[in-house]
Amino acid sequence: MQAKTFFFIRILTAIFLAMIVSVSITLGNFILPLVAMVTAIVFLWTTKKKVQAILEDELDYKIAGEASRLAVMIYAMLSAALGIYFIACRENNYIYEILGSVLCYSTCFLMILQSLIFKYLRNKNYQNIKNED
Amino acid sequence: MKTKIKEYRARYNLTQEKLAQIVRVRRETILFVEQGKYVPSLKLAYDIARALKAKIEDIFFFEK
Numbered sequence: 588m589q590a591k592t593f594f595f596i597r598i599l600t601a602i603f604l605a606m607i608v609s610v611s612i613t614l615g616n617f618i619l620p621l622v623a624m625v626t627a628i629v630f631l632w633t634t635k636k637k638v639q640a641i642l643e644d645e646l647d648y649k650i651a652g653e654a655s656r657l658a659v660m661i662y663a664m665l666s667a668a669l670g671i672y673f674i675a676c677r678e679n680n681y682i683y684e685i686l687g688s689v690l691c692y693s694t695c696f697l698m699i700l701q702s703l704i705f706k707y708l709r710n711k712n713y714q715n716i717k718n719e720d
Numbered sequence: 721m722k723t724k725i726k727e728y729r730a731r732y733n734l735t736q737e738k739l740a741q742i743v744r745v746r747r748e749t750i751l752f753v754e755q756g757k758y759v760p761s762l763k764l765a766y767d768i769a770r771a772l773k774a775k776i777e778d779i780f781f782f783e784k
Binding site: 645 | 740741744760764
């Protein structure tokens with residue numbers, strides 16, 4: 588399969604998925620989009636294996652790494668600032684305190700998760716280097 | 721970083737697409753490496769050099 592064909596299949600799957608999600612929102616059914624999403628992921632995963640062309644390489648992985656680092660940094664800074672702002676404004680509405688806490692805790696969770704994954708990957712690479720020696 | 725990928729490709733009549741297929745990367749990656757915009761990993765540099773029947777130091781030049 589050519590890369591272009593896979594690209595069109597991906598777009599069609601996204602359109603189909605969006606249609607299912609909008610229909611299920613109208614119907615009030617929340618199981619249908621979950622099933623559709625899992626099916627789409629499995630379908631795309633199996634289709635991707637049939638593509639002969641190279642879809643991603645080391646440059647993409649490098650850019651993806653940098654993009655993830657930037658995304659985490661921007662999200663952490665924005666949500667922490669917003670969280671603090673909401674907590675400071677808790678006098679106006681009690682919802683603000685909950686919102687602020689959720690934002691601050693989600694930032695903490697994200698940063699802990701990122702550090703854990705970073706540590707795991709670093710140790711894994713270190714272990715690989717040690718085994719090669 | 722400067723490279724001589726273009727010269728070597730011309731010598732062996734290889735297109736960017738063909739070279740990309742041989743070293744199993746996307747054509748854009750070859751383009752960026754060729755223009756010196758992306759410094760490849762040692763493995764990719766080695767693969768490119770091998771595909772162009774040359775040594776790494778004949779193809780890649782680093783300037784301070």
